[in-house]
Amino acid sequence: MTEHRVATGDDLLHDKTRLAILLFIASEAIFFACLIAAYVRYASASPLGPNAHTVLDPLKTGFYTACLLSSSITIYLAERAQRLHQAGLSRWLAGTMLLGLVFLYGEMQEYRKLLHENVTVSRNLFGSTYYTLTGFHALHVTVGLVLLGTMLVISIKRKLFKPQQSALTCISYYWHFVDAVWVAVFSVVYLWSAQ
Numbered sequence: 001m002t003e004h005r006v007a008t009g010d011d012l013l014h015d016k017t018r019l020a021i022l023l024f025i026a027s028e029a030i031f032f033a034c035l036i037a038a039y040v041r042y043a044s045a046s047p048l049g050p051n052a053h054t055v056l057d058p059l060k061t062g063f064y065t066a067c068l069l070s071s072s073i074t075i076y077l078a079e080r081a082q083r084l085h086q087a088g089l090s091r092w093l094a095g096t097m098l099l100g101l102v103f104l105y106g107e108m109q110e111y112r113k114l115l116h117e118n119v120t121v122s123r124n125l126f127g128s129t130y131y132t133l134t135g136f137h138a139l140h141v142t143v144g145l146v147l148l149g150t151m152l153v154i155s156i157k158r159k160l161f162k163p164q165q166s167a168l169t170c171i172s173y174y175w176h177f178v179d180a181v182w183v184a185v186f187s188v189v190y191l192w193s194a195q
Helices: 009-042 058-083 089-116 125-156 162-192
Strands: none
Touching: 009 125, 009 162, 058 089, 058 125, 058 162, 089 125, 125 162
16 A cells, blocks of 8 residues: 655645756756857867867866766765754765865866966967856856855754755755766867867
């Protein structure tokens, strides 16, 4: 015999919130697919000047990529700690933020190196598409860090109620999406076109 549970207002709110974030992520996935397609189309269209093969360092960026991908594990552990009412939520959120910050630091170091080598947005199509694609990704990571920081403050104050629990789930979806987008960006920009 199966039990039928009646949906409460909190369940419906959680489902609507989850649907909203999934629709938002779908629209962002289309946006990033267009940026990646533009990069593939135009980055190699200009044979003169710098390109992915001559200026990017896949090995160094691979380290920062590993940090970002590890943050998917820490946010999963934060969400699990919250769901099971276990200690460690704040610690896992802080760990996720730290890994995200390390990734952003790596991205900024790469921008600094490229700018020193005169690889700019206006130099050629590679520069334009590279900075647009990676810059928008960095912006998304920054937004995720702000959201995670907000949840960290709430968790430190120990004021997690149902709406915040739903919020952490949505932030987790967003963070996993940001990580998945970077896998695509890293694969196309650093591995495929840098060959």
